Amino acid sequence: xxxxxxxxxxxxxxxxxxxxxxxxxxxxxxxxxxxxxxxxxxxxxxxxxxxxxxxxxxxxxxxxxxxxxxxxxxxxxxxxxxxxxxxxxxxxxxxxxxxxxxxxxxxxxxxxxxxxxxxxxxxxxxxxxxxxxxxxxxxxxxxxxxxxxxxxxxxxxxxxxxxxxxxxxxxxxxxxxxxxxxxxxxxxxxxxxxxxxxxxxxxxxxxxxxxxxxxxxxxxxxxxxxxxxxxxxxxxxxxxxxxxxxxxxxxxxxxxxxxxxxxxxxxxxxxxxxxxxxxxxxxxxxxxxxxxxxxxxxxxxxxxxxxxxxxxxxxxxxxxxxxxxxxxxxxxxxxxxxxxxxxxxxxxxxxxxxxxxxxxxxxxxxxxxxxxxxxxxxxxxxxxxxxxxxxxxxxxxxxxxxxxxxxxxxxxxxxxxxxxxxxxxxxxxxxxxxxxxxxxxxxxxxxxxxxxxxxxxxxxxxxxxxxxxxxxxxxxxxxxxxxxxxxxxxxx
Numbered sequence: 260x261x262x263x264x265x266x267x268x269x270x271x272x273x274x275x276x277x278x279x280x281x282x283x284x285x286x287x288x289x290x291x292x293x294x295x296x297x298x299x300x301x302x303x304x305x306x307x308x309x310x311x312x313x314x315x316x317x318x319x320x321x322x323x324x325x326x327x328x329x330x331x332x333x334x335x336x337x338x339x340x341x342x343x344x345x346x347x348x349x350x351x352x353x354x355x356x357x358x359x360x361x362x363x364x365x366x367x368x369x370x371x372x373x374x375x376x377x378x379x380x381x382x383x384x385x386x387x388x389x390x391x392x393x394x395x396x397x398x399x400x401x402x403x404x405x406x407x408x409x410x411x412x413x414x415x416x417x418x419x420x421x422x423x424x425x426x427x428x429x430x431x432x433x434x435x436x437x438x439x440x441x442x443x444x445x446x447x448x449x450x451x452x453x454x455x456x457x458x459x460x461x462x463x464x465x466x467x468x469x470x471x472x473x474x475x476x477x478x479x480x481x482x483x484x485x486x487x488x489x490x491x492x493x494x495x496x497x498x499x500x501x502x503x504x505x506x507x508x509x510x511x512x513x514x515x516x517x518x519x520x521x522x523x524x525x526x527x528x529x530x531x532x533x534x535x536x537x538x539x540x541x542x543x544x545x546x547x548x549x550x551x552x553x554x555x556x557x558x559x560x561x562x563x564x565x566x567x568x569x570x571x572x573x574x575x576x577x578x579x580x581x582x583x584x585x586x587x588x589x590x591x592x593x594x595x596x597x598x599x600x601x602x603x604x605x606x607x608x609x610x611x612x613x614x615x616x617x618x619x620x621x622x623x624x625x626x627x628x629x630x631x632x633x634x635x636x637x638x639x640x641x642x643x644x645x646x647x648x649x650x651x652x653x654x655x656x657x658x659x660x661x662x663x664x665x666x667x668x669x670x671x672x673x674x675x676x677x678x679x680x681x682x683x684x685x686x687x688x689x690x691x692x693x694x695x696x697x698x699x700x701x702x703x704x705x706x707x708x709x710x711x712x713x714x715x716x717x718x719x720x721x722x723x724x725x726x727x728x729x730x731x732x733x734x735x736x737x738x739x740x741x742x743x744x745x746x747x748x749x750x751x
Contacts, residue, residue, distance in 0.1 A: 273408060274532050274562040274621040277415025284423040285525045291591035292343045292430030293294050299517030300376050301443065301508050302524075304384060306502040311359065311388035312395055313498025317351035318490020319344060320399045324542050326483055327403045328550055330472075338469040341400060342744075348485070353656055356385055373513040383440050390447035394418075396637050397454035401461065409457050411535070413450050420580060421446035486629065487739050493633045500636075500666065501644045504659035506741045507647040512655060520656050523599035526586070527606035533571045534614035537564055542621050548627045556620065558685040564618040565690045570742050573698040576607045578729060581705055598656070605660035609667050619678050619686055628681050635677065639670040690741050695743070 289298050323344050330340035360382075367378045398410035425442035428434045434442055440494050458464070473480050505524070509517045523564070541564055548557040582601055587593040623632050642668040650658030677685055705728055714720035 267498045268491065268513030270409065272398045273412045274535060277412075277419045278529060278532060280416065280423060283527070284426060286586075286590050287524065288423065288426050288430065290522065290596065293426065293518075295516075295518030295595065296376065296514040297436070297439075297518070298521055299509065300380065302521035303374070303377050303505060303514070303517055304380060304387060304440065304443070305504045307384045307629075307635050307656050310502050311355060311384060312392045314740075315351040315355045315388065315392055316348045316396060316400045317397055318487045318493070319351075320350050321490055321624055322483065322487050323396075323399050324403055324546050325486065326479075328547055329476075329479055329542070335467060339472070341464050342468045343477070344396060344400055345393075345466070346722055348392055350556050351491075352392055357594055359385065363680060364505040370510050371495050373511065374509045374517070376514055377509065383444060387447060389442045390444065390451045391709040392451075394447060394451040394454050397451065397458045397501050400458050401454070402407065402540065406461055406462050407540050410454050413453050413457075417453060418446060420447060422645060436604065465558060474532070475747045481487050489630055489633060493636050502671075503640075503643045504663050508656060508659050511651050516656060522596045522662075523602040523656070527604045527610050529579065530572045530576045530607045530610040531614035532567050532575070534617060538617055538621065541618065542625075544676050545618070545621060546565040546625050549622070551557075553681050557682075560616050561684055561686055562624060565615050565687055567695065567744060568618075569615045569691060570694045570736060570745070571613070572611045574729060574732065575736045576604075576611055577701055577705070577732075579607060580604055580702075580724065581724050581728060582721045585717055588717055591616050601655050605657070605664050609660070609664040612664070612667055614672055616675065616686070618669065618683050619674045620685060623674060624680055626678075626682050628677070631677055631681075632674075635673050637720075638673065638676060639666055642666040642669060693739065694736070694741050696737060697732055701728050704728055 273483065281624065288698050303305075309534060323340075325336075327340060330337055367381065371378050394413070398407075401410045422443065425439060425446060427438040428442065464603060469706075505517060505520065541560060543555060545560055548554075548560065580603070581608070587597045587600065590596060620632065623629060623635075643662060646666055647659060647663035650660075650662050654661070678684060679686060705724060708724055708728075734740065737746060737749065
């Protein structure tokens with residue numbers, strides 16, 4: 260856990276530096292200089308590219324982490340493993356680019372009525388997705404080599420600073436709307452190039468496939484192909500669900516609403532930020548424990564991850580919610596985005612569930628029962644489709660947020676019910692439940708404070724509630740040692 264803690268803390272620090280840049284970009288540039296329709300356009304283009312990447316990588320991100328221990332040996336020889344890690348996604352990109360081109364007419368008809376601007380920039384998704392694809396793949400390959408800080412810095416700092424520059428150039432009329440979209444693509448191209456260069460700098464990377472090794476390990480090759488084929492099918496569902504709400508809001512309500520929904524989403528996503536660093540470094544460790552059938556080590560790792568992510572993510576969500584009125588008060592054109600207040604809370608809960616229990620999905624995917632995750636991902640996608648189709652026309656953005664939290668809550672509940680008996684691991688411990696009770700108590704106290712102690716000054720009220728409730732909660736967590744790992748790091 261020492262390597263995990265060290266790399267995770269560094270990665271999280273980098274991530275929050277990126278968030279600082281993202282806060283400036285989202286809350287003081289986008290909301291001030293861009294219309295809600297333009298914000299919505301940028302959001303839906305990136306969401307479409309993310310969906311494309313999830314499909315085009317053909318499961319490479321998961322298969323790289325799962326199978327690298329089988330290709331890597333004590334002599335530091337990788338047997339040409341990284342050749343396949345780079346080539347397979349390119350094949351996937353070509354295949355899905357053809358499908359995306361063929362779907363231009365039906366997708367244009369679905370979005371065209373409410374969001375014609377997206378249809379106009381439809382094909383820009385392809386270069387954007389290509390660059391995002393190789394940024395992701397290079398980041399994953401660095402993860403298995405236990406180096407996450409630089410790729411994390413690229414994702415959270417380089418990309419965000421680049422987007423800030425692009426948005427400012429557009430705000431001051433240096434770039435046209437076409438230039439804005441092209442600038443977003445170029446920004447991700449730069450990120451992919453940096454990650455690729457860093458990956459090759461870590462060690463001597465042999466990109467020549469070792470055919471002799473493959474011939475001698477036919478069973479391993481067969482397992483890799485079956486696993487990858489499964490992930491191709493699974494990706495069609497698991498990558499679709501997270502972007503469905505954005506697409507339904509775009510198609511049913513228009514890019515204006517997408518822009519407002521995007522700002523709420525940016526706030527909520529902050530809750531799951533620690534999860535990105537923790538799971539990036541914990542996944543290879545978990546894959547090794549599963550390979551060695553070390554259930555005790557696997558359970559210990561899973562419990563540490565779920566406990567720490569609930570504590571950290573929960574306090575971030577409470578920090579946002581306690582100060583939500585102040586956030587919209589200081590936000591440029593805040594009255595335009597204030598209707599999404601409840602959306603922030605609902606999506607924040609969804610992000611907390613995702614961050615806390617994603618390690619359980621990782622466990623299932625790396626186990627011999629990984630095929631069951633396909634059935635569960637189908638349930639996730641179908642429930643998200645049905646709920647969004649019904650609730651978005653009924654309740655608008657609130658309906659989209661509710662669809663998100665209900666579908667993900669059901670999904671991870673089923674994953675836990677599957678992983679515990681089949682993989683024989685433990686997901687949560689007594690400290691996890693105590694952390695949950697602490698978070699609920701702080702939420703209830705915040706509600707009572709607002710209900711019975713009306714605020715005279717929004718600044719003083721928000722700051723005071725944050726200091727008393729979150730400061731008191733943090734003190735309780737530290738004294739009770741609800742997270743021994745965090746307690747030890749603070750002592751150091």
